[in-house]
Amino acid sequence: MTSLIFYTNPMSRGQIARWMIEETGAAYEQRIVEYGPEMKSAEYLAVNPMGKVPAIVHDGKVVTEGAAICAYLADAFPDAGLAPTPHERADYYRWLFFGAGPLEQAVTNRSMGWEADSDRQAMVGYGSFDLVVDTLAGWLADHDYICGERFTAADVYVGAQVDWGLLFSTLPERAEFSAYAERLRSRPAYIRAKAIDNDLIAAAKAAQGSDA
Structure with missing residues (x-):
């Protein structure tokens, strides 16, 4: 078991x-x-x-x-080998929580049609959608992966946000995002995981069609 x-x-x-x-x-x-x-x-x-x-x-x-x-x-x-080394911990935790906090909040709020006025941006923590996007893009412009040259678990979470953002147009098409997403999409584990979920989605849709 x-x-x-x-x-x-x-x-x-x-x-x-x-x-x-x-x-x-x-x-x-x-x-x-x-x-x-x-x-x-x-x-x-x-x-x-x-x-x-x-x-x-x-x-x-x-x-x-x-x-x-x-x-x-x-x-x-x-x-x-997906946990950070001592040298990588600062970047790993910084961006993992950035993805789970400011990035997801900014994308969700924008998708729901809500954004804080300039005089209330401090209240939402992340400031503005554009600031979040520019901040992440700025980091990825100089780093192949979140911790530098090596893939870690932080890339799974942050990378999924970028991957979905590009797929569903909730993030802008930025060269930094596209290059990062392409690196992640070539990983065997990413390909395996997507194949499993896509097959499950297809099977569910087929079952719904047969019940109609």
Whole structure:
């Protein structure tokens, strides 16, 4: 029996966690949680009281939130080489939390049609969407990966934000973003993870069509 259980839905941020798991090479048990009653059921709420995916259970311990899952798995499976070296820790934690905080907040607020007035930008923490974009692009202009020349778990989380942002046009087409995304999309673990989730999405759509 595997010690790693992965709760996900292919049409969710669970894609980030799957990519991270694939990068570790760890064996895992997949449990698909459907939106609606199943995701809000007592059984799943016992795993994640927020009633959302992804979540993992490793050796009996629950971890939720995409960035936390990435950081946890990097530490739990050190042989994969995805955790930061002492020299890399500052950049690793800085940008991992930047992706989970300012970047995701700015993109979400912009997508929902809301942005703080200039006199209230300090209240939202990240300032403005343009400031967040320029800050991240500025870093990626001089770094192949978040920590420099080496891929780490921070690239899974930040990279997923950039990858999705370009795909769904929630981030602008910037040369820095496109080059970074291309490097990530060529990784075998990324390709494997995407293939699994795309097959699950296709199967779900086919099942819906047969029920129509």
